[in-house]
Amino acid sequence: MNETERLDAIIAVHRRREAPLMPILNDVQAEFGCVSEETRRHIAQALNLTRAEVHGMVSFYHDYHETKAELPILKLCRAEACQSRGSEALAARAEAMANGRAEIKAVYCLGLCSVGPNAMIGESVHARLDEPALEALIREL
Amino acid sequence: MRIAISDDALAIACGADALAEAFAKAAPDAEIVRTSSWGMQWLEPLVDIDGMGFGPATPGDVAAILDGSSDKAIGKIEDHPFIAKQQRLTFARAGKTQPLSLEDYSETGGWAGLKKAHEIGPEATIEMVTESGLRGRGGAGFPAGIKWKTVAGAVADQKYIVCNADEGDSGTFADRMLMEGDPYCLIEGMAIAGHAVGATRGYVYLRSEYPHAIRKMEAAIKASAHLVSPFELEVRVGAGAYVCGEETSLLNSLEGKRGEVRAKPPLPALEGLFGKPTVVNNVLTLAAVPYVLSEGAKAYADYGMGRSRGTMPVQLAGNIKHGGLFEIAFGITLGELVEEIGGGTDSGRPVKAVQVGGPLGAYFPPSMFHLPFDYEAFTEADGLIGHGGIVLFDDTADMLNQAHFAMEFCAIESCGKCTPCRIGAVRGQETLERIRAGGRGAGAFEALPQMHNAKSSDRSLEDEVVLLTDLCETMKFGSLCALGGFTPYPVMSALTHWPEDFGIKETEPAE
Numbered sequence: 250m251n252e253t254e255r256l257d258a259i260i261a262v263h264r265r266r267e268a269p270l271m272p273i274l275n276d277v278q279a280e281f282g283c284v285s286e287e288t289r290r291h292i293a294q295a296l297n298l299t300r301a302e303v304h305g306m307v308s309f310y311h312d313y314h315e316t317k318a319e320l321p322i323l324k325l326c327r328a329e330a331c332q333s334r335g336s337e338a339l340a341a342r343a344e345a346m347a348n349g350r351a352e353i354k355a356v357y358c359l360g361l362c363s364v365g366p367n368a369m370i371g372e373s374v375h376a377r378l379d380e381p382a383l384e385a386l387i388r389e390l
Numbered sequence: 391m392r393i394a395i396s397d398d399a400l401a402i403a404c405g406a407d408a409l410a411e412a413f414a415k416a417a418p419d420a421e422i423v424r425t426s427s428w429g430m431q432w433l434e435p436l437v438d439i440d441g442m443g444f445g446p447a448t449p450g451d452v453a454a455i456l457d458g459s460s461d462k463a464i465g466k467i468e469d470h471p472f473i474a475k476q477q478r479l480t481f482a483r484a485g486k487t488q489p490l491s492l493e494d495y496s497e498t499g500g501w502a503g504l505k506k507a508h509e510i511g512p513e514a515t516i517e518m519v520t521e522s523g524l525r526g527r528g529g530a531g532f533p534a535g536i537k538w539k540t541v542a543g544a545v546a547d548q549k550y551i552v553c554n555a556d557e558g559d560s561g562t563f564a565d566r567m568l569m570e571g572d573p574y575c576l577i578e579g580m581a582i583a584g585h586a587v588g589a590t591r592g593y594v595y596l597r598s599e600y601p602h603a604i605r606k607m608e609a610a611i612k613a614s615a616h617l618v619s620p621f622e623l624e625v626r627v628g629a630g631a632y633v634c635g636e637e638t639s640l641l642n643s644l645e646g647k648r649g650e651v652r653a654k655p656p657l658p659a660l661e662g663l664f665g666k667p668t669v670v671n672n673v674l675t676l677a678a679v680p681y682v683l684s685e686g687a688k689a690y691a692d693y694g695m696g697r698s699r700g701t702m703p704v705q706l707a708g709n710i711k712h713g714g715l716f717e718i719a720f721g722i723t724l725g726e727l728v729e730e731i732g733g734g735t736d737s738g739r740p741v742k743a744v745q746v747g748g749p750l751g752a753y754f755p756p757s758m759f760h761l762p763f764d765y766e767a768f769t770e771a772d773g774l775i776g777h778g779g780i781v782l783f784d785d786t787a788d789m790l791n792q793a794h795f796a797m798e799f800c801a802i803e804s805c806g807k808c809t810p811c812r813i814g815a816v817r818g819q820e821t822l823e824r825i826r827a828g829g830r831g832a833g834a835f836e837a838l839p840q841m842h843n844a845k846s847s848d849r850s851l852e853d854e855v856v857l858l859t860d861l862c863e864t865m866k867f868g869s870l871c872a873l874g875g876f877t878p879y880p881v882m883s884a885l886t887h888w889p890e891d892f893g894i895k896e897t898e899p900a901e
Contacts, residue, residue, distance in 0.1 A: 266624075267664070270646035275598070275627055302647075309648040309805075311630035312598055328560030329745055332795070333708035333783045334736070357632060357749075357799065359599050360563040361400045362781065363431040363706060363713020372601035376403035 255280060256288060260295045270296060274306060274313060282317040320352045321390040324369045325383075327355040330362035339366050339383060346383060351390045391420040394438035397489070398427035398570050399602040400563070405448065406435035412449035413437070417456055426571025428485030429715030430472050432736075433464065438485065443467040472731065477693060478717045479681045479701050480674060481564075483572045490609055492617075495574040501617065503680030507582045515586040516542060519679060521687035523699025528554055528635075528672030529747065529776040529872070531698075531765045534679075537669060540659040541587040544667035549589035551580050552644065552663055552670045555596040555603070556628055556635040559748025561707040561779030565673035567715055568703075569596070569603040572677070573610035579676035581618040582683060583669055592623045593663070595640050598630055632749075632803040636871045637670040639805060650805045651871040672777070674703060695721035698764045706732045708745075708781035718763075725759030727780060739784035743792075743888070747776025749799050750876035752883035753783075753792065772886075773879060789888040794822045796880040800873060811874025814865040818881065821858045825892055829854055851893055858885070 250258070259276045263269040273292060277284050284292075284307045293303045307313040325340055343353045361367045364376040368386060375386060395401070395410045414422050428436060433445035437455060443464040444455045454460035464470060467485065478484065487494035495501070507515045520535025541549060553576065557565040569576060580592045594611075596604050604627055611623045626644055628634050634643045638652035641663050662668025678700060682690045691699045698720035704727060706713045711733035728734070728744055735741055743753045752773030754761070761767055768775050783792075797818035804811045824830050829851040830837075836844035849857075862878035869875040885892055 268644060268646035271626065271629065271643065275629060278629075305648050306646070309631065309650075310628075313629060328799075329749060329792070329795070330561040330708040330779075330781045332792075333781055333787065356599060356630075357803075358558055358560045358562075359399075359403075360557060360566040361403050362561045362563055362708065362779070363710060364400060364404060364434070365708075367403065369599070374399055374403040374602075376400065 252281070253291070256291055257295075260292065264295070270298065270303070270306060274310075278313050283314045285315065318352060320350065322352045322354055322370070323347070323387060323390065324354045324356035326357070326359050326365060326367045326369075328358040330358070331365035331367055334365040336366035339378060339380065342380060343383060343387075346380075346387050351387050391417065392440055393417065393420050393422045394425045394485075395422070395435055396427035396485070397424035398434075398567060399600070400431055401427055401434045401436070402602070404434045404446065408449055409435045409437070409447055409452070412452045416452045423488055426484050426487060426489050427567060427715075428467060428473060429481065429567065430470065430712070431714040432712050436467075438467055441466055441468065443470065472712060472714065472716070475731065476717050477701050477719050479690065479693070480568070480575070480678050480703055481572070481715060481717045482681075483575070484567070484715070487572070489571050489573060489606055490613065492574070492613060495572075499684060500574055500680075501578060503683030504578050504581050504585070504618070506683045507585050512542060512586045512588065515582065515683065518687045519586070519682055522682040522690040523694070523697070524675065524678055524682060524690065525698070525765065526672055527674035527678070527702070527777065528637075529774065531775070534671060534675050537659055537671070538583065538587050540657070541589070541667045541669050544660050546667050548591065548664075548666050549587055550663045550666055550668040551583045551587070551589045551592035552641070552668055553580055553592065553594040553673055553676055554635065554637060554640055554670055555594050555600075555607075555673050556640060557600070557673070557777065558597060558632040558635045559750075559777050559779055561745065561781035562705050562748055562777045563707070564703040564705050564715060564778065566600050566603050568673055568677050569600075570606050573606050574614055575677045575680055576607075576673055577610060577614050577618060577623060579679040580623060581621045582679050583671065583676060584621040587667075587669055589669065590620055590622060592621060593644055594623065594625045595628060595634070595644055596625055597628045597634075631805075632799075633805045633871075633873055636873060639871070640670065641668065648805070650807045651873075653870060674777075693719035695719075695762060695764050696766055698766070702763060702775070702778050704763065705777075705779045706782075707779055709735045709737055709784050710782045711736050720764050721762050723759060724754065724761045724763065724780075725756075727763070728759060728782060732780075732782065735782055735784040737784045737786075739786065741782055742785040742787050743783045743789065743884075745781045745783070745792075745880065746779070747774045748779050749796060750774070750872055750879055751776050751779075752879040753789065753887065754883065755887045772883060774876065789884040789891040790822065790826055793881040793884040794819060794826075796877050797822060800877040804873060808868070808870040808874060810865045810868035811870070811877075814861055814869075814874060815877060818858065818861055818865070818877075821854055821861060822881075824849070825851060825854045825858065828893055855885070855892065855894065
């Protein structure tokens with residue numbers, strides 16, 4: 250299947266649902282790693298929406314990206330509960346640990362607030378991180 | 391031998407999967423089940439062998455646990471003080487049942503509430519919820535029965551039940567634990583609500599940061615569809631916007647729009663999802679309903695104090711020794727929760743501050759630990775219970791930093807619709823940075839000759855504090871929703887209780 254066919258398949262799964270745009274964008278982001286300009290046009294056309302409406306969604310929500318990330322992503326929780334357990338010191342070191350091999354992003358709360366600092370890679374969650382544990386995670390990316 | 395290990399996301403993040411595998415290998419004859427979590431999170435992964443607990447366990451502990459020589463033994467789990475002191479109504483099944491087992495659910499009293507609702511009819515159901523005194527557990531504390539009554543009274547061809555499962559507050563995880571540990575309880579609560587108000591469709595709006603909860607809810611909805619029919623349920627996944635936890639923003643997001651806040655009125659109860667009458671309730675509110683129906687309004691209302699009836703699943707988090715889920719009747723003091731139950735800080739240093747109610751909640755010093763956990767008491771103390779999360783900080787915390795983070799977070803997550811929030815949060819960060827620098831000296835950007843309209847005089851620390859206080863006032867009263875409106879709580883509480891962290895000398899007034 251080429252890219253347009255895969256996109257059409259995603260749209261076909263959701264288009265009969267109430268308000269299908271967000272489920273479609275979630276799946277597109279997961280499938281392609283971004284919601285490109287071309288994709289946005291295609292979705293707008295298929296759902297009879299304006300391009301602005303689709304673009305507005307992509308620019309509003311933190312999970313949607315206009316371009317695909319080049320490096321694997323590690324999301325480090327930077328919210329208060331993790332801060333109280335030392336996430337800021339860890340975050341300050343994280344960039345250096347990643348050393349261009351991974352992108353460190355901030356996430357605000359993974360709901361594991363008594364065992365932080367926490368991180369998320371894809372859909373897997375990791376708790377009780379210290380420097381060696383974070384370094385090991387980054388190495389495995 | 392029955393070996394139970396939780397498959398809650400927190401247990402998994404702490405290594406529960408590898409532990410379960412190790413047990414399967416070491417004890418091939420044992421029955422290994424994955425249950426919900428007991429909520430004693432410092433002990434996760436916790437192994438439950440025929441009621442006896444061991445934790446926090448690693449695969450290296452397996453042999454010792456099996457031959458009875460492990461030093462990780464905590465005795466009978468149900469007798470552990472952390473569990474024995476609780477009053478678990480909503481979380482009655484926590485640690486005991488397999489989350490997706492319909493058999494476990496009905497054997498532990500499941501569906502009795504829905505059955506009762508069908509017997510007594512919609513009006514009496516709403517009456518019971520009203521009498522129970524159940525208030526919205528998302529933070530606002532609005533009486534659930536009154537909201538339901540409004541929706542029931544509205545005339546429309548379609549009504550909706552929307553469950554707000556966008557649990558974005560730091561220090562809260564009760565929604566996640568309930569959806570991962572007892573998803574049918576939430577489904578039953580939503581079905582009861584649907585029956586009561588005449589809604590045939592329901593949505594669970596779940597945040598994307600909770601992939602385990604998403605999978606469990608989707609599986610549970612599929613497995614129980616025949617039991618709640620004609621009520622239909624669907625999970626909708628968010629996309630990382632904190633503000634979508636606000637109900638009107640959540641409705642916009644569900645409609646496939648930017649998660650911008652709507653002005654109220656119209657109330658969502660009358661014009662909610664797709665303009666139809668909609669009940670928007672938090673996970674914990676809806677999950678409390680099956681108990682109210684099956685055990686009676688009075689049984690629920692007998693717990694609690696004042697106008698805060700029933701129990702609150704309190705979440706103990708942050709730098710805390712014994713963190714986890716502690717469900718208890720309203721009225722317990724903050725100090726009991728932090729010191730006695732939570733055991734103080736994990737680092738062993740003195741407690742400096744506790745933040746109650748997430749990123750929009752106030753910071754309290756130990757001198758206010760006498761406060762009872764009660765909606766009104768917290769409002770009176772310039773704070774809020776919010777979703778019931780308590781985050782501890784030890785004495786290394788810098789409260790100016792925390793105030794700055796509150797503004798920074800508001801700026802990152804603001805939906806941009808109203809000015810006090812969108813611009814105020816940015817100005818707040820700048821003001822706090824100037825306070826850190828001790829005021830605005832000569833050479834500041836505003837003093838450049840090109841800046842014709844800006845006042846070029848120096849501003850002292852005191853002037854900046856006045857400015858910050860004024861800004862907080864504007865945000866509090868001028869913002870459309872709680873994001874901009876409550877961000878002043880952490881900022882002003884930090885300033886009021888720890889003026890020394892802002893460089894203010896003791897002789898000067900705090901504000």
